[in-house]
Amino acid sequence: MENKLIETPSPHVNDGVSTSSIMMNVAAAMVPAAIAATLIFGVRALVLVLVSVAFSVFFEYIYRKLMHLDCTISDWSAVVTGMLIAFNVPSTLPVWMVILADAMAIIVVKQLFGGIGDNFANPAIAARIFLLISFSGRMTTWADPINFVGGPVDAVSGATPLAILTAADAKVSDAPDMINMLLGIRGGSLGETCAIALLVGGIYLIWKKVITATIPVTVLVTVFVMSLVTGLNPWYMLVSGGTMLGAFFMATDYVTSPVREPGKVIYGIGIGVITVLIRAYGTYPEGMSFAIMLMNIVTPHIDGAIKKMPFGGVSK
Numbered sequence: 369m370e371n372k373l374i375e376t377p378s379p380h381v382n383d384g385v386s387t388s389s390i391m392m393n394v395a396a397a398m399v400p401a402a403i404a405a406t407l408i409f410g411v412r413a414l415v416l417v418l419v420s421v422a423f424s425v426f427f428e429y430i431y432r433k434l435m436h437l438d439c440t441i442s443d444w445s446a447v448v449t450g451m452l453i454a455f456n457v458p459s460t461l462p463v464w465m466v467i468l469a470d471a472m473a474i475i476v477v478k479q480l481f482g483g484i485g486d487n488f489a490n491p492a493i494a495a496r497i498f499l500l501i502s503f504s505g506r507m508t509t510w511a512d513p514i515n516f517v518g519g520p521v522d523a524v525s526g527a528t529p530l531a532i533l534t535a536a537d538a539k540v541s542d543a544p545d546m547i548n549m550l551l552g553i554r555g556g557s558l559g560e561t562c563a564i565a566l567l568v569g570g571i572y573l574i575w576k577k578v579i580t581a582t583i584p585v586t587v588l589v590t591v592f593v594m595s596l597v598t599g600l601n602p603w604y605m606l607v608s609g610g611t612m613l614g615a616f617f618m619a620t621d622y623v624t625s626p627v628r629e630p631g632k633v634i635y636g637i638g639i640g641v642i643t644v645l646i647r648a649y650g651t652y653p654e655g656m657s658f659a660i661m662l663m664n665i666v667t668p669h670i671d672g673a674i675k676k677m678p679f680g681g682v683s684k
């Protein structure tokens with residue numbers, strides 16, 4: 369009896385992975401950082417996270433409803449965007465500004481371009497840059513870590529460790545020690561202070577195969593090397609600002625990062641180089657958000673330049 373050849377359209381293998389399962393894992397990976405932010409800055413940090421998530425989901429639901437499109441809130445992408453937006457703001461930011469950022473991210477950057485899979489940039493990154501440019505004073509008003517004995521968290525306008533370390537007369541002794549930097553006992557945005565929590569979340573994503581290590585490792589190595597080249601302290605540059613948050617949770621966005629591994633390396637190097645150049649020579653002490661946004665725009669060109677040759681094909 370001769371064998372029959374069965375032809376079926378691709379894809380031929382279904383591993384059970386869905387958008388919702390991926391986004392649930394990303395949200396779970398950010399829980400340690402959310403807990404750390406609540407411990408460091410108080411209950412208001414948790415309130416901002418919950419408000420941001422709620423309004424991100426709401427804006428996605430209401431937009432899809434008004435446009436007579438299928439409801440997509442069950443894919444959890446709006447939840448992840450809401451968490452990331454909250455992670456990128458200080459605990460002192462007014463709630464209405466967070467809600468405005470949610471609207472910007474979900475409606476303008478995501479839905480107006482066609483929804484998940486069609487956005488040209490990471491919505492949370494675009495929202496952070498929007499807030500930083502529109503409300504720079506509020507976005508750079510930091511809170512002291514809570515004193516853990518019931519005292520209030522006071523709003524201060526002092527510089528973050530990154531601002532201190534990138535100043536012309538920078539001294540490492542003026543910044544918090546490395547233990548406090550790792551634990552997040554310092555000023556900064558909600559989700560960027562506790563490097564240990566972010567590292568735990570990042571390792572979880574790699575372990576669950578939600579992301580590969582290529583982009584985070586390339587970004588971190590490039591930031592380290594470029595910091596040495598520009599005379600900045602490389603260890604502090606890794607754990608300060610949005611380095612960890614950006615490398616593991618925002619630069620790795622499926623939609624706005626390259627598909628193939630060589631492209632991911634180029635993409636990661638670009639983010640690391642631009643980040644450190646802005647930190648060393650730019651007006652803003654932090655450059656991670658701008659670097660990711662710029663490389664998001666370049667991603668289609670990277671993918672176009674690095675194409676996988678079809679099996680049996682001939683290179684030209």
